[in-house]
Each structure stands twice: as structure tokens, then as C-alpha cells.
């Protein structure tokens with residue numbers, strides 16, 4: 139296998155994605171890497187003692203915030219923040235999930251987010267996430283192997299598929315677990331995996347996950363084919379940048395939120411209070427006694443909202459605005475939308491482009507065609523809620539929201555370089 143900085147970082151991204159089959163696993167993997175780098179965990183329920191240079195992280199369910207405390211008062215220096223999201227389109231296991239029909243045991247699931255659901259057919263799937271156990275504890279779980287599958291219907295049994303495949307999620311997107319009706323059901327399998335009694339599993343947040351490891355692909359091996367690149371690739375770049383950034387005057391912060399794919403409206407999502415709560419506590423410590431410190435800090439801060447971007451498609455380039463066609467491997471993409479689906483403006487994009495140029499990183503631009511609706515992301519939500527000047531960017535990718543997405547390893551060091559420069563600003 140050839141090695142180079144982009145392939146090494148691409149391989150590290152693949153390892154990160156493979157370790158993160160659910161948002162809770164992504165948070166655990168972020169935490170593992172942060173601990174290994176010397177960051178210590180703070181509990182929201184505890185009183186925090188923070189000192190300049192201190193490196194900490196906080197977990198709220200499927201979300202994580204990590205930060206390095208700056209040497210200057212927050213109100214004088216502002217913060218430098220990078221945001222990304224831990225969740226991806228998938229299927230969530232229902233409370234009553236044991237479905238029996240046609241001699242099969244199936245698992246009742248509910249679509250989560252806006253996936254390209256046909257890409258989940260005929261793949262080796264498992265279940266991963268978090269369970270609540272009797273007594274008030276929770277545990278991460280991931281079933282080994284590939285115990286679930288969504289089989290296609292043979293073309294001989296429905297030739298109308300030639301006119302286009304439509305899938306009824308209630309009736310057709312029900313993964314099969316076993317064709318032995320006496321086989322233990324999914325939750326019994328989960329309990330066995332945890333060494334627990336099935337009656338002790340009192341709640342669960344479990345999602346389907348593709349089990350095929352992320353791979354190097356493409357003629358030159360520089361593409362990364364993987365599930366959940368949107369937005370684990372930006373969580374990975376943001377974390378790598380935070381670990382690489384030298385300590386400075388300003389506090390540097392990474393926020394990885396859950397629930398972006400369903401609108402971010404939750405206690406751990408970007409419309410919730412998590413980031414506001416952490417910044418408020420940080421400022422209360424770094425600028426003790428200054429009642430105007432929080433709005434002054436916000437006014438001097440910058441947020442880079444990092445969420446994956448659409449590279450131009452090789453055979454459907456007509457779906458891109460002709461003068462804005464990001465290329466794989468071409469560097470971070472600045473996302474602009476006149477109707478504020480993205481928070482990018484002149485000041486924030488200019489600031490980001492300058493930091494990228496200083497780091498030797500090229501940038502690209504994306505706007506949606508005028509005759510197509512725009513996607514959105516956590517940037518405008520955080521900007522709206524907190525009033526932090528924000529720029530929306532992302533690494534270019536293909537097949538966004540497919541079960542198996544595609545990005546370029548060449549963009550990983552470019553993203554890390556630009557984000558590191560922003561955090562170290």
C-alpha cells in the first residue's frame with residue numbers, strides 16, 4: 139500500500155468511521171482519542187475548575203464538546219469554534235421490535251432522517267447504539283457479525299421496478315433477523331451481548347449500521363468509500379485539528395452535535411442548549427465577575443460549521459450550478475445561500491478563506507441552483523441561537539445520504555489544515 143500524508147489521514151478517517159456505527163459510538167471514539175491526548179472529561183452536573191491551557195471535554199448523550207482553555211479572558215479574545223454532527227440517516231429500532239411474518243423473524247424499525255433508502259438493500263447490516271439497564275446505567279452495544287438484512291425483491295416477482303423503485307418504509311423496509319422462529323429476538327441478542335438478563339434492558343436507542351469496513355477505492359486508491367461520512371468525516375477533521383492546534387490566547391472548541399439529520403431539535407442537538415451552556419460556564423470561569431463577558435465573548439468569536447458538501451456528480455453535473463462545481467480532492471467547500479440556509483456571509487467567508495490561504499489550502503464554493511431547494515445544516519441554527527459569526531463549509535463528497543458514501547482522502551489534510559488554522563487564529 140502506498141503511503142503519504144493524505145492516505146495516512148484517510149486511513150485514520152476510515153478507522154474513525156469503523157469505530158462509530160452510532161452517534162453514541164462516535165462520541166465514545168472522540169472521547170477515547172481526546173483522553174489519549176490528555177483531555178479530561180467534565181460532567182455537566184459537577185462544578186468546573188478551569189485553568190489556562192486546560193484541555194477538557196463534556197458529553198451530553200450523542201453529542202460532545204471538547205475545548206482547550208485560552209490564556210486571555212474570553213471577552214477580550216473570543217473563542218474559535220468548529221462544529222460538526224455525529225448522526226447520519228439510518229433506521230431506529232422500535233420499542234416493540236419483534237415482528238413475525240411469512241416464517242421470518244424481522245425487526246421493526248423507523249426511518250431516521252432522509253436516507254437514500256434503496257442503498258440499504260442487500261447489505262450486511264447490524265445494530266448499534268445505547269441501551270438503558272435496570273438501575274439507571276447505560277451501555278454501548280454493537281452486535282457482532284452482520285445479523286440483519288433488507289433483501290431486494292427479485293425482478294421476476296415485480297417487473298415494474300424497471301420504471302423506478304419505490305419502497306414503502308412501513309411495509310418494505312423491515313430488516314429480517316432470522317428464518318428460525320425459535321431463534322432469540324433482537325433484544326434477547328442485545329442482552330446476551332451485554333451479559334445481561336433481557337428483563338434488565340429497560341430502554342434502547344439502537345440504529346442499523348452497515349458492517350462493511352470503510353475502504354480505499356478509485357483507480358489511484360485515494361477515494362474513501364464508507365458509511366456515515368456525512369458528517370463523521372468533519373467530526374474527524376475537527377478533532378484532528380483541535381489536537382493539532384497549538385494552545386494560544388483564545389479558547390479553542392469543537393462541538394459535535396447529534397440529531398442534525400432530523401432538524402437538531404433536541405437537548406443534545408444544535409437547537410438545544412448544550413453549546414450555550416458550556417460557553418456560559420467557560421466564560422463564567424475565565425471572566426469571573428464580568429457580567430458583560432458572555433455577549434462580548436460571542437461578538438469576538440468565530441464558528442466554522444463543518445458539514446459535508448456536494449462534489450459535482452460525474453454524470454449528473456446538470457444538478458449543480460454551472461459556475462459552482464466542487465471537485466473531489468479540491469479542498470474545503472464554502473457554502474453560500476442567499477436565503478440563509480447557510481450562515482456564510484462576506485465577513486465569515488473572508489475570514490475562513492484567509493486562514494485557509496495562510497495554511498496553503500485551496501477553497502471551493504457551493505451554491506444551490508436557483509431552481510432547486512437548498513439543504514441546510516447546524517451553522518444557521520447555532521448562529522441564530524447564539525449570534526456567533528459563522529461560516530458553513532464542508533469537504534466535497536458524492537452519494538451523500540447513501541448507505542455507502544464517497545469522499546477523497548486528499549481532502550482530509552486540506553480540511554484539517556484549514557480547521558487547524560481557524561482554531562489557532
Ligand SMILES: [Zn+2]
Nearest residue numbers: 368369445446
Ligand atoms: Zn451533514
